[in-house]
Amino acid sequence: VRTSTYLLAIMFFAPFVLFFLNAFKDKDHIFDTFYIPDLTDLRNFEKVFKDSLFFQSLGVTIILCFFSLFFIVLFSSMAGYMISRSKRKMIKAIYILFAAGQIIPAQTSMIPIYKIGVVTHLINTIPFLIIIYVASGSAFGSLFFAGFTKTIPEALEESAFIDGCG
Numbered sequence: 753v754r755t756s757t758y759l760l761a762i763m764f765f766a767p768f769v770l771f772f773l774n775a776f777k778d779k780d781h782i783f784d785t786f787y788i789p790d791l792t793d794l795r796n797f798e799k800v801f802k803d804s805l806f807f808q809s810l811g812v813t814i815i816l817c818f819f820s821l822f823f824i825v826l827f828s829s830m831a832g833y834m835i836s837r838s839k840r841k842m843i844k845a846i847y848i849l850f851a852a853g854q855i856i857p858a859q860t861s862m863i864p865i866y867k868i869g870v871v872t873h874l875i876n877t878i879p880f881l882i883i884i885y886v887a888s889g890s891a892f893g894s895l896f897f898a899g900f901t902k903t904i905p906e907a908l909e910e911s912a913f914i915d916g917c918g
Contacts, residue, residue: 815878820885824893827886832897837906847898850891858888 774782775796776789800806835847865884869875874883 812878816881816885819882820889823882823886824889828890828893829897831890831894832899833901835894835898836901847895850894853891854895 770785773789776791776793777784777787778789778796781787781789831846831850834843835850838844866875869880872880874880
């Protein structure tokens with residue numbers, strides 16, 4: 753058991769070690785797996801921070817993640833609550849639509865999304881990416897929140913309502 757644990761640990765950490773070592777390698781040795789670079793040579797890191805738009809890209813990534821997750825959680829929690837608590841057939845149909853939407857690969861919608869972006873003049877903009885991320889993440893989020901909300905007893909909700917919580 754102990755040997756297999758060590759082997760699994762080595763298999764797990766080996767890509768991280770290679771990733772770390774490759775960050776210090778120069779262009780001539782980048783594909784040489786067994787080359788041990790000089791770990792005090794920080795020219796690659798200087799080049800990344802000096803010649804690239806690293807911090808600008810990091811800022812855009814943070815903005816995209818924040819707003820996408822904010823809207824996904826906002827919309828998915830409301831939709832998930834409705835899906836789990838409603839008895840209407842229309843809501844059950846929406847639930848099935850969300851579940852079926854998980855089956856369709858994202859690649860099948862790339863060209864229509866691109867055409868929509870071109871027509872609306874939103875292509876290559878941050879708001880368009882946020883819209884795409886929210887639209888693609890909301891179905892899973894809604895199913896996730898619906899599954900969570902189903903675990904909360906309705907009697908608990910009713911008692912909270914009686915106590916004045918809404």
